[in-house]
Amino acid sequence: MRKFIHISFLMLFFIISTQAFAQGFKAGVSLAYNSVNDSAFKDAYGTGNLMFGASLSADLAKKLELRAEINYFSAKGEMTLSEEEITYTLTPIVAGLRFRVIETKRISPYLGAGIDFCSYKEKVPERFGGDITGSKTGIHGEIGTYVHLSQKLQIDVNFRYLSAKTEVLDKERELGGIRAGVGVEYRF
Numbered sequence: 775m776r777k778f779i780h781i782s783f784l785m786l787f788f789i790i791s792t793q794a795f796a797q798g799f800k801a802g803v804s805l806a807y808n809s810v811n812d813s814a815f816k817d818a819y820g821t822g823n824l825m826f827g828a829s830l831s832a833d834l835a836k837k838l839e840l841r842a843e844i845n846y847f848s849a850k851g852e853m854t855l856s857e858e859e860i861t862y863t864l865t866p867i868v869a870g871l872r873f874r875v876i877e878t879k880r881i882s883p884y885l886g887a888g889i890d891f892c893s894y895k896e897k898v899p900e901r902f903g904g905d906i907t908g909s910k911t912g913i914h915g916e917i918g919t920y921v922h923l924s925q926k927l928q929i930d931v932n933f934r935y936l937s938a939k940t941e942v943l944d945k946e947r948e949l950g951g952i953r954a955g956v957g958v959e960y961r962f
Contacts, residue, residue, distance in 0.1 A: 798833040799962040802930065806955020808847050808864075812948040819851035819862055825953060837877065841888065843868040853899070861897040864949060866890040866936070870914070879922065886916040892938050892949050912938025912950055920959075930957040 809822035827845035834840050847864040870888020889911060896906040918932035936950030 800829075800831045800928075800959045801962070802829045802831075802957045802959030803827065804829065804845075804930065804932075804955050804957030806845075806932070806934075806953045808953045809951045810948070811951040814945070814947060815849075815862070817854055818860060819849040822951065823847065823849040825955065827955075827957070829957065829959070831872075831959075837874040839872040839874070839884075841868065841870045841872060841886075843870070856899075858899050860899075863895045865893045866912075867893075868914070870916075872916075874920075881922065882920040884918055884920070886914075886918070886934075888914050888916075890914055890936055890938060890950075892936075894940075894949060896942075906942055908940060908942070910938045910940040910949060912936055914950070926961045928959050928961070930959055931955075932957065 804827040806825045806827070807822060808825040810816070810819075825845050825847040827843055829841055829843040831839050831841040843866075845864075845866045845868070847866075849862045851860050851862070852858060853860060868888050868890050870886055872884045872886035874882045874884045876883055890913065891909065891911055893909045894907065898904070898906065914934050914936040916932055916934040918930060918934075921929040921931065923929060932953075932955050934953045934955075936953065938949040940947055940949055
């Protein structure tokens with residue numbers, strides 16, 4: 775239910791904002807490598823894995839952009855002692871702003887920040903109490919650049935740091951980390 779409320783809030787906010795202020799719309803897909811900072815995660819799953827995403831954005835002003843994203847991250851690992859297979863998934867739903875520092879015909883470097891509504895699930899053997907699920911709100915900062923291929927098509931090269939701490943089994947865990955990726959966006 776909480777996920778539905780977050781998604782509904784984001785969509786409503788995005789629709790109202792874009793109808794009132796937007797000068798242009800973009801839709802895109804992305805692929806990134808997500809490296810999780812948590813040491814317990816690294817012990818079980820390694821340093822990270824691929825993250826897939828989709829985005830919608832609207833220009834609010836000449837250099838300011840409002841973004842909504844949904845991303846999906848999954849990693850397979852094994853229990854430290856028993857070596858049984860476990861699976862971890864993270865689904866961040868993101869609302870953020872990007873400020874294009876410079877705009878040229880070919881590139882547009884930007885700085886960004888936003889709020890991430892992170893839902894996570896860890897599938898562990900039943901004898902350990904079953905799946906561990908939850909959600910946590912975090913924040914991110916990012917830097918990147920758009921590479922304009924044409925008037926309608928652009929590539930987004932992006933580096934992002936997410937901070938989202940939660941408590942799992944009475945231990946603090948970091949859901950976030952560093953993400954480096956590339957996306958393709960189409961302007962309407």
